[in-house]
Amino acid sequence: MIDEGAGVFPTLHFTGGEPFAYRALFELIERGIERGYEHVLINTNGTFLSPAAVAKLASFGERVAITVSLDGPEPTHDRVRGEGRCRGERRPRARARRRRARR
Secondary structure, three states: OHHHHOOOOOEEEEOOOOHHHOOOHHHHHHHHHHOOOOEEEEEEOOOOOOHHHHHHHHHOHHHEEEEEOOOOOHHHHHHHHOOOHHHHHHHHHHHHHHHHHHO
């Protein structure tokens, strides 16, 4: 699908389930960039945004961006995803913001 959309669509968009659960995601991102997509967007719940994943994302530069989905304010999000999940998902988002600010 990446090859078929290249040159037709400006944005390659990965969504879920959870894209970062797919081990070959970074290979697909690289393929999209190689095929000339202007932007690669990844919609994540933030669970797998480790420091290593954030660093790898940052290495792609401005063409790759993430959006983190939440189910609502903290009480709502935790009711849906489990107690403490909202606070736990703030850490990877903060890492990503700090990494972006350092560039």
